[in-house]
Amino acid sequence: MTNKPVESHLLEAKVSSEELCKGGFLHILRDTVRLPSGKLTTREYVVHPGAVVVVAILDDGRVVLERQYRYPIGRVMIEFPAGKLEVGEDPLLCGQRELLEETGYSATHWAYAGPMHLAIAYSTEVIHVYFARGLSLGERSLDEGEFLDVITATPAELLQWCGEGLVTDAKTLTCTLWLQNVLSNAWSLNWKSSTDQPLAGG
Structure with a gap:
């Protein structure tokens, strides 16, 4: 894309966050977010180190x-x-x-x-692709x-x-x-x- 599209009508804003689980590898959160419509909902996701x-x-x-x-x-x-x-x-x-x-x-x-974003619906994981x-x-x-x-x-x-x-x-x-x-x-x-x-x- 040469011109960045307008995204403001798609964005969600974090209102609060709570920790559901923290293990030795993965960290699971549940955030309350405000939708573009103004309504509140929750998003559960895994925080991954990449x-x-x-x-x-x-x-x-x-x-x-x-x-x-x-x-x-x-x-x-x-x-x-x-x-x-x-x-x-x-x-x-x-x-x-x-x-x-x-x-x-x-x-x-x-x-x-x-x-590469591996699981965009529920994880922050980014995998960097290298060739050797x-x-x-x-x-x-x-x-x-x-x-x-x-x-x-x-x-x-x-x-x-x-x-x-x-x-x-x-x-x-x-x-x-x-x-x-x-x-x-x-x-x-x-x-x-x-x-x-x-x-x-x-």
Whole structure:
């Protein structure tokens, strides 16, 4: 959009907020808000620290993926490597750390694709999408209690898995869209050396 549309008739204003739950990872709030009509209603949502997902591309064009059991849905999922941000952490550094810890890969060049809001109706979570290339394989360093397999696939195989319903993880589906458009040159990336230390999200 070249011109920002008028939004004032859509905005909701917070009147008050109460804490419903605060765990070690997630924080759940219920806010009372005033609608554009003037009426009051409530919004329940999860406060999330944010995360990073990495589309790591090998020299032969294959991408690095993981197979990991996800307890809430009771399934082993195929996903791109990802992890949550620590407080105040640079998303790029988070992506570099998570890729190395989970897969053993480090990369010489990184590109920031953009932010992704995972569940806009009930969560503040923003996932920063990074691409990585110039990969070299070292040793993994999984967190205590973390179990996952590292696999690779060609972009065509990954796309087929998405179409067959084998991949249903939202961030991985979105990253596959990014990957398609990058490989077709429809979307461009600003690649930087890992030693350039670009600003977070830049």
